[in-house]
Amino acid sequence: MPKIFISYRRDDSQYVTDSIYDHLTRHFGAGNVFLDVGSIPFGVDFRQYLYDQINGHDAVLVIVGPEWARHLRERADQPDDFVRIEIENALKLDKLVIPVLVMGASMPDFVDLPETIQDLKWRNSAIVRRQPDLPGDCARLAEGIQVYFASKGLTSALPTPDAAARSTKDILPAPFDWVQIPSGAVVITDGQTLGSRGRPYDVPAFDIAKYPITNAQYAQFTKEQGYHNKLWWTEPGWALREREQWTRPRYWDQPHLSGLNQPVVGVTWFEAQAYCRWLSESTGENTALPTEQQWQRAAEGDERNMYPWGNTWDCTRCNNAVAPCTSSSTTPVDHYEGVGDSMFGVVDMAGNVWEWCRTEYSYPAKGAVESYERVMRGGSWLNIQEYFFQSGIRFRSNPDNWAMMRGFRIVRE
Numbered sequence: 001m002p003k004i005f006i007s008y009r010r011d012d013s014q015y016v017t018d019s020i021y022d023h024l025t026r027h028f029g030a031g032n033v034f035l036d037v038g039s040i041p042f043g044v045d046f047r048q049y050l051y052d053q054i055n056g057h058d059a060v061l062v063i064v065g066p067e068w069a070r071h072l073r074e075r076a077d078q079p080d081d082f083v084r085i086e087i088e089n090a091l092k093l094d095k096l097v098i099p100v101l102v103m104g105a106s107m108p109d110f111v112d113l114p115e116t117i118q119d120l121k122w123r124n125s126a127i128v129r130r131q132p133d134l135p136g137d138c139a140r141l142a143e144g145i146q147v148y149f150a151s152k153g154l155t156s157a158l159p160t161p162d163a164a165a166r167s168t169k170d171i172l173p174a175p176f177d178w179v180q181i182p183s184g185a186v187v188i189t190d191g192q193t194l195g196s197r198g199r200p201y202d203v204p205a206f207d208i209a210k211y212p213i214t215n216a217q218y219a220q221f222t223k224e225q226g227y228h229n230k231l232w233w234t235e236p237g238w239a240l241r242e243r244e245q246w247t248r249p250r251y252w253d254q255p256h257l258s259g260l261n262q263p264v265v266g267v268t269w270f271e272a273q274a275y276c277r278w279l280s281e282s283t284g285e286n287t288a289l290p291t292e293q294q295w296q297r298a299a300e301g302d303e304r305n306m307y308p309w310g311n312t313w314d315c316t317r318c319n320n321a322v323a324p325c326t327s328s329s330t331t332p333v334d335h336y337e338g339v340g341d342s343m344f345g346v347v348d349m350a351g352n353v354w355e356w357c358r359t360e361y362s363y364p365a366k367g368a369v370e371s372y373e374r375v376m377r378g379g380s381w382l383n384i385q386e387y388f389f390q391s392g393i394r395f396r397s398n399p400d401n402w403a404m405m406r407g408f409r410i411v412r413e
Contacts, residue, residue, distance in 0.1 A: 001028045001029060001032045002028065002032070002058040002059055002145060002146070002149045003028075003032045003033075003034070003056065003057040003058050003059075004024055004028060004032060004033045004034065004057060004058070004059050004060075004061060004145065005034045005053065005054060005057035005059070005060045005061070005086070005090075006020065006021060006024075006033065006034065006035050006060075006061045006063065007060055007061065007062050007063065007083055007086040007087060007090075008035075008062075008063035008065075008083070009063075009065070009067075009068060009071055009083055011067070011071065012063075012065035012066070012067045012068050012071060013063045013064075013065035013068070013102050013103060015229060015230060015231040016063070016065070016102045016103060016128065016130075016134075016231060017035070017063050017102075018035075019134060019138075019231060019281055020061075020063070020100070020102075020128060020138055020141075021033060021035045022281075023134075023135065023138035023139070023142070023284075024138065024141075024142055026284070027139075027142035027146070028142065034053065034057060046080065046082070046085075047085065050082060050085050050086055050089060051089050053086075054086060054089040054090050054093060054095065055089070055093055057095070058095065058096060058149065059095060059096040059097075059098065059145055059148075059149075060086065060087075060090040060095050060096070060097045060098070061098050061100050061141075062086075062087055062090075062097060062098065062099045062100065062120065063100050063102055064099050064100065064101050064102065064105050064107070064108070064125075065102050065103045065105050066103055066104065066105045068105065068108065069108035069109075069112075069113060071083075072084060072113050072114065072117075073112055073113065076113075076114050084114055084116070084117060087117045087120060088116045088117060091116075091117065091119050091120065096145070096148060096149075097120065097123050098123060098124075098125065098126055098141075098144075098145075099120060099123055099125040099126070100125065100126050100127075100128055100141065101125050101126070101127045101128070102127075102128050103130075107121065107125055126140075126141045126144065128141065130231070130277075131231075131232065131276075131277035131280050131281060132276075132277065132280050132286050132288060134280075134281060135280060135281065135284045135286070139284075166282060166283055167283055167285065168279060168283050168285055168287065168412070170283075171220060171279070171282055171283060172217040172220065172279075173214070173216045173217055173220075173260070175210070175211055175214075175261065175333060175334045176209065176210070176211065176217065177209075177210040177211075178207040178208070178209065178210065178412060179207065179208050179209075179210050179298070179344055179345055179346050180205070180207055180344075181203075181205060181206055181207065181208055181294070181297055181298050181344055181346075182205050183202070183203060183204050183205045184202075184203055184297055184302060185200055185201065185202050185203065186200070186201050186203055186293050186296045186297050186300070186304075187199065187200050187201075187304075187392070188201060188292060188293060188296065188392075188394070189392060189394060201293045203293050203294060203297045206290075206294055206411050206412065206413050207411060207412040207413075208290060208294065208295075208298045208346060208409065208410075208411045208412075209409040209410045209411070210345065210346055210347055211263075211333035211334060211347050211348055211409065212263040212264075212333050212348055212352065212353055212355060212407045212408065212409045213263065213264055213275070213407065213408055213409060213410065214260065214261050214262060214263060214264060214332075214333055215252075215258055215259065215260055215261075215262055215263075215264050216260040216261065217264070218249065218264040218267070218275065221274075221275050221278050221279075222247075222248055224278065224282075226274060226275065226278050227241065227246060227247045227248065229278075231277075231281075232274040232275075232277040232278045232281070233270065233273070233274045233277075234270060234273060234274075236270065236399075237268075237270030237271070237273060237274060237399075240268075240270060240400055241270070241271075246271070249264055249265065249266040249267045249271070249402070250266035250267075250402045250404075251265050251266035251404050252266065254404075256328065256329035256330075257329060257330055257404060259330075259332060261332040261333060261334065262329075262330045262331065262332055262333070263330055263333055263348070263352055263353045263407040264407055264408075265330060265353055265403075265404045265405065265406060265407050266402045266403070266404055266406070267356075267402060267406065267407065267408065268399060268400050268401060268402045268406075269289075269356050269374045269397075269399035269400075269401075270399055270400065271402075272289055272356045272408040273289065275408075275410075276288050276289055276410055279410070285412055286412060286413045287410045287411065287412050288358060288410065288411055288413060289356055289357060289358040289408060289410065289411070290355075290357055290358060290409070290410070290411040291357060291358050291359050292357040292358075292359040292375040292377060292394065293359075294411055295349075295355065295357055295377045295378075296377070296391060296392060298342060298344055298346045298349065299342050299346070299349040299350075299377070299378070299391040300342070300391035300392065301342055301343030301344055302343065303343065304391075305342075305343065305391060306390050306391060306392070307350055307389060307390060307391060308340060308341065308342035308343075308346070308349040308350050308391060309339075309340050309341065309342070313386045313389070315386070316339070317336060317339050317340035317350070318336055318340045318348070318350040318351030318352065318379075318389060319331045319335070319336065319348075319351040319352040319381045320350075320351045320379065320380075320381060320383060320384075320386075320389060321381065321382055321383060321384045322383070322384055322385065322386050322389075323384070327381040327382070329381065330352055330353060330381050330407075331352060331381070333347065333348050333352070334347060336348060336351070336352075342391075348378075349377075349378055349391070350378055350379055350389040350391070351378070351379055351380065351381060351383075351389060352378075352380065352381055352407070353378070353380050353381070353405060353406060353407030353408075354376040354377070354378055354379065354380045354395060354397075354405050354406050354407070355376060355377050355378045355406075355407060355408050355409055356374060356376060356406065356407075356408040357374060357375040357376065357377055358374075359374065359375045360372045360373065360374060360375070361373040361374060361375050361394070361396035372399075373396045373397060373398055373399070374396070374397060374398075374399050375394055375395070375396060376394075376395040376396065376397050376406065377393075377394070377395070379393075380405035380406075381405070382404075382405055383405075
């Protein structure tokens with residue numbers, strides 16, 4: 001395997017560089033990817049040390065973020081600028097040098113940059129975007145490196161994912177499973193009643209989580225510092241998290257809502273989005289919130305049932321507050337399994353929690369994609385009117401709403 005050296009600036013691209021490192025180690029092995037020179041031994045000539053490090057690697061990735069060029073200009077007169085020295089050595093040693101543009105950066109104008117690194121502008125660059133594109137971009141980068149060295153006769157194998165890479169089912173505690181939903185068609189109404197004018201949509205095949213995401217499954221995100229890593233969040237979501245200082249869901253400690261297998265509640269659309277991005281990065285699987293078309297397809301099935309189980313309302317098949325049934329809290333996500341499932345075997349598509357969808361509420365969409373009202377589906381444990389639980393009913397909410405009735409499930413595309 002080729003050995004990869006990653007050159008970056010902590011104050012420009014730390015978060016995304018860590019993610020690129022994680023992905024490349026899955027392809028090349030941790031021993032073949034070098035990230036940090038922060039532990040240079042005391043008393044060692046750092047110039048020689050960096051030269052030896054670059055010389056011992058086959059390829060050098062130069063991570064270029066939005067502030068990379070500015071930092072280079074500001075430090076042009078500093079003899080101990082490690083990034084400049086690393087690039088100089090890589091070019092002198094004729095290594096494979098790949099500028100990697102991240103966080104929306106473009107190749108800078110090299111006119112004002114040190115002359116010793118100006119040859120970098122002639123090196124073809126790679127682009128690594130945010131989630132959900134990050135895993136695929138990293139895979140293409142790894143494959144490009146491997147193909148280059150195969151053409152030189154240095155290796156013959158194309159990159160393969162690390163056999164130990166975790167899948168979603170490895171990461172998330174039970175109960176969790178994927179349900180395959182075949183392609184089909186749905187009709188989405190324009191309003192909040194089934195009598196509204198509707199539009200037909202074709203829905204390609206996809207996988208959907210059998211249950212809503214539970215407190216135990218969401219806890220994996222909080223344990224891995226999901227609330228402190230900007231990489232997972234949309235820009236409006238991160239700004240809101242910073243302003244409100246969110247560190248966990250709002251009803252995390254409420255005894256009647258915090259059971260490990262109860263659905264997580266008190267999460268905004270922004271938090272649900274961040275969770276999906278974190279999970280995609282952790283597994284390499286493309287997970288996301290369902291579109292409302294996907295959600296409805298999984299709920300109503302081929303027969304386009306009014307309720308997941310059929311066309312007759314029955315309050316005993318889901319967690320709701322429609323008389324004569326009552327409800328005082330959410331229930332474990334598998335509590336109604338085998339009783340209220342959709343024809344595809346998806347559980348809790350009616351009742352328990354309203355589920356966030358990826359889709360904006362209005363058609364055509366109005367306003368910014370990440371700030372307009374989002375679609376919610378399914379009804380909750382507090383609703384007292386049966387029509388909320390119909391598979392085709394749409395509800396709406398601002399993406400920053402964190403009520404105790406709101407949860408989510410995920411899809412894999």
